[in-house]
Amino acid sequence: MKQTREDKRFATNFAKALQPFITREQSKGRSIGDIAAELGVSGPGLMKQLAGGTPSIRTVALAHALYGISVPYTGINFAKGLRNKTKKKQKPEREQLLLPFEITAPAQATGLGLKLLPRGIRTYRLQLTISTAG
DSSP states (O other), X not given: OOOOHHHHHHHHHHHHHHHHXXXXXXXXXXXXXXXXXXXXXXXXXXXXXXXXXXOOHHHHHHHHHHHOOXXXXXXXXXXXXXXXXXOOOOOOOOOOOOOOOOOOOOTTEEEEEEEEEEXXXXXXXXXXXXXXXX
């Protein structure tokens, strides 16, 4: 299928939207090849796209994921629909609770066992077992 005017317009707009991010990455010392690999293309392929070549769907999706780039195609904004369909479940944040706690076992202790037993919602019991000889 021949490339349409809309395809060419999209490719040009995509290149304009992508260019500032590529420039920023290069200013950090990254090579075109490294940046291109993250976008699923070769270095020369990325240069062709920046000159107005039509990007692949994979490149468009990766550019959106990496840089938040969203370029409408003839008024259709794919990112808007993408956001609604790909909401990820957020993992609950985990926090570490550190308590100052020290156990001193008797000299005749031969073993020490610790168990954390659930007692209810957000309630736990610490069970400590000390084994002694004879």
